[in-house]
Amino acid sequence: MKKLNHKRAMLLTALSFVVLFCTGLKTAKLDEVVYMPGHPSLQQWLLPDVPPQPEDNRLNDDRIALGKALFFDPRLSQKGNMSCATCHNPSLGWSDGLPTSVGHDGKPLGRASPTVINTAFNSIQMWDGRKKTLEDQAIGPMESGDEMATDIEKMFSFLRSSKGYQAMFEKAYPGEEIGRSTLTRAIASFERTVISNQSPFDRWVKGDKQAMSAAAINGFKLFMDRDKGNCAACHSGANFTDNGFHNLGLASFADNEPDLGRFSERPLRLMKGAFKTPTLRDVSRTAPYFHDGSAPDLAAVVDHYALGGVVTSNLSPNMKALTLSAQEKADIVTFMEALTSPMPAISMPELPQ
Amino acid sequence: MRTLILPLTLLSLACSFSAVTMAAEHEVGQKDKQFTKKSISVKVGDKVNFVNNDEIFHNVFSLSDAKLFDLGSYPKGDSRSVTFDQKGVVEVECAIHPDMKMTVNVE
Numbered sequence: 261m262k263k264l265n266h267k268r269a270m271l272l273t274a275l276s277f278v279v280l281f282c283t284g285l286k287t288a289k290l291d292e293v294v295y296m297p298g299h300p301s302l303q304q305w306l307l308p309d310v311p312p313q314p315e316d317n318r319l320n321d322d323r324i325a326l327g328k329a330l331f332f333d334p335r336l337s338q339k340g341n342m343s344c345a346t347c348h349n350p351s352l353g354w355s356d357g358l359p360t361s362v363g364h365d366g367k368p369l370g371r372a373s374p375t376v377i378n379t380a381f382n383s384i385q386m387w388d389g390r391k392k393t394l395e396d397q398a399i400g401p402m403e404s405g406d407e408m409a410t411d412i413e414k415m416f417s418f419l420r421s422s423k424g425y426q427a428m429f430e431k432a433y434p435g436e437e438i439g440r441s442t443l444t445r446a447i448a449s450f451e452r453t454v455i456s457n458q459s460p461f462d463r464w465v466k467g468d469k470q471a472m473s474a475a476a477i478n479g480f481k482l483f484m485d486r487d488k489g490n491c492a493a494c495h496s497g498a499n500f501t502d503n504g505f506h507n508l509g510l511a512s513f514a515d516n517e518p519d520l521g522r523f524s525e526r527p528l529r530l531m532k533g534a535f536k537t538p539t540l541r542d543v544s545r546t547a548p549y550f551h552d553g554s555a556p557d558l559a560a561v562v563d564h565y566a567l568g569g570v571v572t573s574n575l576s577p578n579m580k581a582l583t584l585s586a587q588e589k590a591d592i593v594t595f596m597e598a599l600t601s602p603m604p605a606i607s608m609p610e611l612p613q
Numbered sequence: 614m615r616t617l618i619l620p621l622t623l624l625s626l627a628c629s630f631s632a633v634t635m636a637a638e639h640e641v642g643q644k645d646k647q648f649t650k651k652s653i654s655v656k657v658g659d660k661v662n663f664v665n666n667d668e669i670f671h672n673v674f675s676l677s678d679a680k681l682f683d684l685g686s687y688p689k690g691d692s693r694s695v696t697f698d699q700k701g702v703v704e705v706e707c708a709i710h711p712d713m714k715m716t717v718n719v720e
Contacts, residue, residue, distance in 0.1 A: 383711075383712050389711060486668065493668075493669050496646075502646065502710055503710070503711070503712055504709050504710040504712075505709060505711070522708075526674075526676075526708050527676075528674055528683050529685075530672055530683075530686055530708050577670035577686040577687075577709075578670050
């Protein structure tokens with residue numbers, strides 16, 4: 261009897277080890293990404309249709325309509341020839357297709373125009389993070405002598421004297437004056453409608469088996485794998501950005517007077533030549549790439565990362581040279597292309613008189 | 614004279630011993646791109662170890678008047694420490710990931 265009990269105890273102990281081991285494995289597996297369409301572990305990549313909004317600027321149709329008019333109105337620039345849409349053109353991925361933008365009087369600007377797409381989900385704005393919110397950044401290009409070079413007082417005089425704008429501002433922000441606060445909140449409201457979350461990748465995440473090709477799925481695995489693409493080290497989360505700052509070892513960092521990027525806001529050595537990680541949503545529409553527009557296409561971007569950067573004197577510690585075959589590089593590009601949503605129809609607003 | 618030196622030596626030893634025992638060590642982790650504590654209160658002379666528990670490199674710095682420091686960047690498993698030697702509120706951030714913020718209240 262004693263022997264039997266002893267055997268039973270041994271068996272129970274062994275069984276509980278098996279159960280514990282299996283449970284442990286199951287937990288570990290749930291923590292990992294399972295590359296099957298619709299799998300629960302993938303749902304973290306879904307973006308909501310309506311982005312976060314500040315308490316004092318809840319989205320509504322009137323605010324969006326006003327913001328849209330302001331966004332497309334060239335009369336907000338000094339010469340009356342540039343609007344927000346000049347550098348953030350919906351037809352060019354809400355960017356401008358140029359390596360670096362062109363500003364007031366044709367002045368070449370130092371950085372590429374960042375896309376407006378999904379900036380609503382960013383916790384920090386601009387390549388160097390000098391603006392926190394969409395409201396903060398909205399008037400920046402108007403105030404910059406190099407960009408729209410707007411005479412701000414003259415602009416507000418025009419807006420306050422326009423019957424059409426008076427009515428639109430009153431509907432959007434009843435009882436508030438036409439000024440900096442209402443202008444920036446309206447533009448930010450419109451920008452919050454520029455959302456990309458209907459890509460083949462999103463459909464695949466939701467369970468559509470046909471949404472992504474085998475190459476794109478393999479590209480996603482490589483994208484996530486720290487020992488292969490290592491892309492998710494920075495392009496993380498549903499908006500494929502860590503809202504962080506990295507020196508990518510671009511050739512332009514060896515210029516005589518390189519653009520120091522984030523260093524202007526945070527004077528730490530690590531931040532010299534570091535720029536904000538952009539979203540990869542709709543990335544196939546926003547060539548050329550990097551803050552200096554030095555990569556003409558996504559293949560060139562992947563080649564740059566595979567090399568581990570060109571000028572590595574202050575390279576981001578989260579970057580490293582990659583071992584990728586030509587096919588693997590192509591698959592990562594195919595995956596990034598699958599992050600592009602169908603372009604929503606957009607109508608041009610009739611500008612108020 | 615000798616009678617004075619002995620008590621003074623003992624007193625100084627006692628003071629330095631009490632100073633050593635009073636300074637405490639605290640630990641703050643970096644996990645899932647967040648500091649594991651949003652704020653901590655420490656006493657002047659205390660040390661805080663910042664431990665990186667993420668797979669990626671993090672940084673720890675502060676530009677606050679009460680303590681200016683930059684611990685550079687370091688990988689998973691590494692930790693670096695700062696001794697807070699002045700009263701005040703110290704805003705701590707990761708320069709790489711500015712969403713990572715916490716406060717050290719030095720009392």
